[in-house]
Amino acid sequence: MKLDRFIRISIAFVIALVFVIAIAALLLISESALNVWDRLRTGSAFVFYAYISVMVALVVAAIWLILRLVVKKRVAVESPSVPLSKSDIKQRLQHAEAAGVNTSEAQQELRELAASQASGAIHLCFFGEISSGKSSLIKALVPHADVIVDAVGGSTSGVQRYRWNNEAGHQILLTDVPGIGGHEAGLDELAGEEAKRAHLVLFVCDSDLTRSELNAVKNLLAFDKPIILILNKADRYDDDERAMLLQSLLQRIEQLGGEIRRDHVVAVSAGGATEVVARKSDGSEGLAKVERPADIGVLVVAINRMLRDDAVPLDLRRERAVFQIAADKLAAAESEYRLQRSEQIIRSATRKAVVGAMAAVSPGTDILVQGYIGTTMTQELCSVYGASPRDLDIEEFLSMGQSRLGRALPLSMAVAGNGLKAFPGIGTIAGGLAHAVAYGLIFDALGRSLVLTLAQHGELDPGTAAKEFEESISEHLEAGVRRIAKMALDEKTS
Ligand SMILES: Nc1nc2c(ncn2[C@@H]2O[C@H](COP(=O)(O)OP(=O)(O)OP(=O)(O)O)[C@@H](O)[C@H]2O)c(=O)[nH]1
Ligand SMILES: [Mg+2]
Incomplete structure (x- = not known):
């Protein structure tokens, strides 16, 4: 008191x-x-x-x-709704190329676009599920073309182009692509990309849209792709069924939030031939070909009208779509490059940690993690991901990582000891070597957690990155142990 x-x-x-x-x-x-x-x-x-x-x-x-x-720096998030301009994409390409990213695929897209624009041809792509009759429709439009049609799905396995001149004298290229939903890997992507490159997509179905067809249409609408929706094999339906199907197709597009004119949804028959078993005059049975008449008049009218009314917007929309494809390819190349560069940075930091620990120059993880190696690794990884953190954020991340090491260090030692046992001829493991591997493992885990958060958020948020490190450290330790044990042994023998 x-x-x-x-x-x-x-x-x-x-x-x-x-x-x-x-x-x-x-x-x-x-x-x-x-x-x-x-x-x-x-x-x-x-x-x-x-x-x-x-x-x-x-x-x-x-x-x-x-x-x-x-105040923390926020990374500006680009709005995806703003269409890319030519100068935008060129600037991005230059920037990426200077940074060492492989931009060849994106550049190729732009080169092909320029060549196509110079030729003045209009690209129409027949796209849709396997066996819906895409190739048959091309055959109906260009009867002399050597188009492969087969009742067995997957008959078209690559991209084929055919010339077609309509009555208005437009120079048109009809593109046939593999059907989506087949078994061969990579063909759906090939077909989808080709459709996005076209001025106009002729989406071919032969009944109401399935879930995967709906997805494909949604994807095209998201790319602002002009579409004519074709209900093929109309010969299989009576008038009432056909009217109901056309109505349903229109509604489905509207439900997807897309706009499609009534006269851009057409019912046609591509024609062709079917083989049926027929009884011959001598009583024996054999295969006979029954020709189906083609009925594609409404399709030709729809295409001609679209090319007459919308030729300029079609070209502009196609250009934007190709810029977007190029930007997507560039983004994929950039993330590939970032992964490779981060891998190199983490490997180099890990090696330095291993060497430092073996030479006992830097005893204790605190000096390693918060010292020069940790700071340099964090700075370099941030720069690869375009993040420019303040020195304070780096310090905070490293000290948060350090404070989470209490439980992880014994675990890391145990994992390192086990990893070293896998190498014959080491006998009783020297404590120093196990320590070196343990420190290496910690660096490897620290770098990988950082890469994960940087890839997701594009900036260094010390709390999130340290949390990721804490949550995934045991996984990272197990995943890297053989590699880092080998690295330590190589260093020791050299
Ligand atoms: N009844 C009927 N069958 C058709 C029609 N159009 C095409 N077919 C048949 O449908 C089958 C597939 O035709 P294709 O033209 O090869 O179809 P595709 O969409 O190019 O097929 P993939 O290239 O394998 O994706 C063949 O057996 C054609 O004869 C049509 O209008 N009516
Ligand atoms: Mg085909």
């Missing part, structure tokens, strides 16, 4: 003292401020303005420094 009273008196004394000091300071500051103000007013105008400018500059510099320390 006595002590309590003593503390209260002491606090009261301190408060009184602080008040006295504050009042004295206030008096002093205001006196000197007023003094300075008086002198400035009576002095020359030059001194007055110079003094005010220096004061303003100091205040601005102080605010800037405080903001840099306290």
Whole structure:
């Protein structure tokens, strides 16, 4: 009780003292401020303005420094709805190329676009599920073309182009692509990409749209692709069924949020031939070909109308779509490059940690993690992902990582010991070697967690990155142990 009273008196004394000091300071500051103000007013105008400018500059510099320390930088997220322009994509390509990214695939897209634009041809792509009759429709439009048609799905396995001149004299290239939903790997992507490159997609189905067909249409609509929806094999349906199917197709597109004109949904028959078992005049049975008449008039009308009314917007929309394909390819190449570069950076940091630990130059993970190797690795990985963290963020991340090592270090030692046992001829494992592998494992795990968070968020958020490190450290340790044990042994023998 006595002590309590003593503390209260002491606090009261301190408060009184602080008040006295504050009042004295206030008096002093205001006196000197007023003094300075008086002198400035009576002095020359030059001194007055110079003094005010220096004061303003100091205040601005102080605010800037405080903001840099306290406010976190946010990475600007690009809005995907803004279409890319030619200069945007060229600038991105130049930038990426200078950074060492392999931009050849993206460049190839732009070269092919330029060649296609120079030729003036309009590209129409027949696209749809396997065996819906894409090749048959091309055969119906260009009867002399050597188009492969087969009842067995998967008959078209590559991209084929055929010339077709419509009555308006447009130069048209009809593209036949593999059907989607087949078994061969990679063909769906090949077909989908080719469809996106076309001016106009002729989406061929032969009944109501399946789930995968709906997905494919949705994808094309997201690319702002003009579509004519073709219900082929209309000969299999009577008039009522055909009308119902056409109505349903229209509704499905509307449900997807797309806009399609009624006359851009057409029912046709590609024609061709079917083989049927027929009884011959001698009573024996054999295969006979039955020709189906083609009925594609409405399709030709729909294509001609679209090319007549929308030729300029079609070209503009195709150009934008190809820019987007090029941008997507560039993004894929960039992420590939980032992964490779990060792999090199992590490997180099891990090796340095292993060597440092073996030479006992840097004993203890604290010096390793928070020291030069940890800082350099974090800075380099951030720069690969375009993040420019403040030094404070790097320090915070490393010290948070360090504080999460308490439980991980014994685990890392155990994993390292086990990993080393897998190599014959080591016998009793020297403690130093196991330590070196354990430190290497920690660096490897630290780098990989950082890459994961940087790839997801594009910036270094110390808390998120350290949490990722804590959550996934045991997985990373197990995954890297053989590689790092081998690295340590190689270092030791060399
Ligand atoms: N009844 C009927 N059958 C058709 C019609 N059009 C095509 N077919 C048949 O459908 C089958 C597939 O025709 P294809 O033209 O090879 O179909 P595809 O879409 O090119 O097939 P893939 O290239 O394998 O994706 C063949 O047996 C054709 O004879 C049509 O209008 N009516
Ligand atoms: Mg085909």
